[in-house]
Amino acid sequence: MDKISTVFKKTHNVLREKIRNKRMGHQSNTAAQPGEEKTGPNSESLRQKGAGVHPQSPCGHILKFPNLINMVNQCLKQKSLDFICPVCEEQWNWSQVRGQLLLSQAQTVVLETQVNCIMQDLPDVYKKCPVCSSILRRPMDSAGRPCPFSSCVLCPYTHHFCWSCLAPWVFPDAAGFGQCSNRSCHVVATLLACETVTDSGSSVVGCPVFRACPECYTLTTPQSNSKYTSCLECAHRFCYICLDSETECAQREEDPYLRPACKKPRAERQKFIT
Ligand SMILES: [Zn+2]
Ligand SMILES: [Zn+2]
Ligand SMILES: [Zn+2]
Ligand SMILES: [Zn+2]
Ligand SMILES: [Zn+2]
Numbered sequence: 001m002d003k004i005s006t007v008f009k010k011t012h013n014v015l016r017e018k019i020r021n022k023r024m025g026h027q028s029n030t031a032a033q034p035g036e037e038k039t040g041p042n043s044e045s046l047r048q049k050g051a052g053v054h055p056q057s058p059c060g061h062i063l064k065f066p067n068l069i070n071m072v073n074q075c076l077k078q079k080s081l082d083f084i085c086p087v088c089e090e091q092w093n094w095s096q097v098r099g100q101l102l103l104s105q106a107q108t109v110v111l112e113t114q115v116n117c118i119m120q121d122l123p124d125v126y127k128k129c130p131v132c133s134s135i136l137r138r139p140m141d142s143a144g145r146p147c148p149f150s151s152c153v154l155c156p157y158t159h160h161f162c163w164s165c166l167a168p169w170v171f172p173d174a175a176g177f178g179q180c181s182n183r184s185c186h187v188v189a190t191l192l193a194c195e196t197v198t199d200s201g202s203s204v205v206g207c208p209v210f211r212a213c214p215e216c217y218t219l220t221t222p223q224s225n226s227k228y229t230s231c232l233e234c235a236h237r238f239c240y241i242c243l244d245s246e247t248e249c250a251q252r253e254e255d256p257y258l259r260p261a262c263k264k265p266r267a268e269r270q271k272f273i274t
Contacts, residue, residue, distance in 0.1 A: 056096045056097075056099030056100045057085070057092065057096060057100060058090055058091075058092060058093075058096060059085050059087070059088050059090035059092075061085050061087045061088060061090075062100065063085075063086070063100065065101075065102075067086070068097070068100055068101060069101065071083065071084075071086060072097060072101070072111070076111075076114045076115070076118065079118050079121065079122070080118070081094055081115060081118055081119070081126055081135055081137070082137065083096075083097045093134050093135065093154060094115055094134070094135045095134050095135070095154075098111070098112075115135070119135065120196070123192055123193040124138060124146065124193070125137060125138055126138070127150070127163060127166065127192075128166075129152040129154065129155060129161075130161050130166040130167075130271075131152065131155050131159060132152060132154055132155050134152060134154040134155075136150060136152055138150060138163055139151075146163070147163065148162065148163055148164070148169075148180075149161060149162055149163055149169035149178060149180075150163050160178070162180035162181075162182065162185060164180070164185060164186075164188070164189035164192070164193075165180060165182050165184070165185045165186075165188035165189050165192065165271065165273075166188070166192070166271055167180055167181050167182035167185065167188070167273045168181045169181065181273070182273045182274065183274045184217060184272060184273065184274040187212060187217060187219060188270070188271050188272060188273075190210055190219060191208060191210055191211070191212055191219075191269055191270050191271065192269050192271060194208050194209050194210045195208070195209050196208055196209065197209055197222065201225075202222065202225065203225060203226065203227045203241075203260030203261070204222045204227055204240045204241060206266060207222070207240055207241060207266060208269055209221060209222075211229070211240055211243070211270065212270050212272070213231035213233065213234060213236055213238070214236070214238055214243050214245075215231065215234050215236040215238075216231060216233050216234045216236070217272065217274065218231055218232065218233035218234070220232065222240050225260075227239050227240050227241050227249075227260060227261075227262060228240070228246045228249075228250075239262055239264075241261075241262035241264070241266050241267065242262045242263075242264035242265070242266070242267050243267040243270070244264065249262060249263075249264070252264070
């Protein structure tokens with residue numbers, strides 16, 4: 001009777017409820033938490049009491065800086081973005097962890113780079129919510145298989161999106177499992193999950209091995225040793241790094257055909273809905 005979207009909403013609500021209960025528990029009944037009874041001086045230093053619900057911490061626990069950075073470094077070393085509160089084991093999102101860290105801009109860039117590398121390496125496990133950009137872990141269905149769509153607990157409203165291409169996931173009939181609304185789902189899935197060019201001699205090193213033609217969305221790969229590439233479908237020539245047309249990109253360069261780099265930063269992985 002329940003269609004998948006309803007089940008999803010229920011799970012979502014149960015999760016919200018769980019989080020709320022945990023918060024209440026921590027606020028009103030801290031001393032009675034059995035796990036926290038054995039708080040020696042060491043665990044005590046893990047948290048600052050009485051903080052209540054912190055905007056950056058879903059469970060209300062605020063870790064002291066050395067403990068927090070230690071937890072973050074251990075996760076990143078294990079190539080994981082599953083940040084867990086050491087006091088109550090509530091899952092923390094990267095944006096919440098980053099909000100507590102209060103690092104300098106340079107330090108944030110270093111950590112963000114590591115986080116992005118992990119996301120890049122594990123597109124089947126982590127994706128960014130297409131609405132709020134929070135990093136999400138792929139949900140599993142009741143049989144323990146990766147779910148083809150996801151929702152975001154951090155967005156203020158419930159929405160479902162396709163895990164492969166991030167387009168809205170729709171439920172055309174009440175009994176159905178739903179489907180991706182994007183006709184280019186396979187193309188975008190490839191663009192978001194493909195490997196990157198690792199050959200340091202290539203002028204497009206670091207770019208995804210597939211780009212879509214900005215004019216007709218046909219998949220292309222780098223050609224010869226130039227940053228400019230021709231679409232095999234419509235012959236549009238564009239820069240594989242910045243995705244501008246060859247004319248636009250070359251105008252900015254003094255010697256566009258000798259200088260391999262592009263003046264504009266590398267364009268993000270492409271995603272679009274058709
Ligand atoms: Zn906690
Ligand atoms: Zn979101
Ligand atoms: Zn899709
Ligand atoms: Zn084209
Ligand atoms: Zn360019």
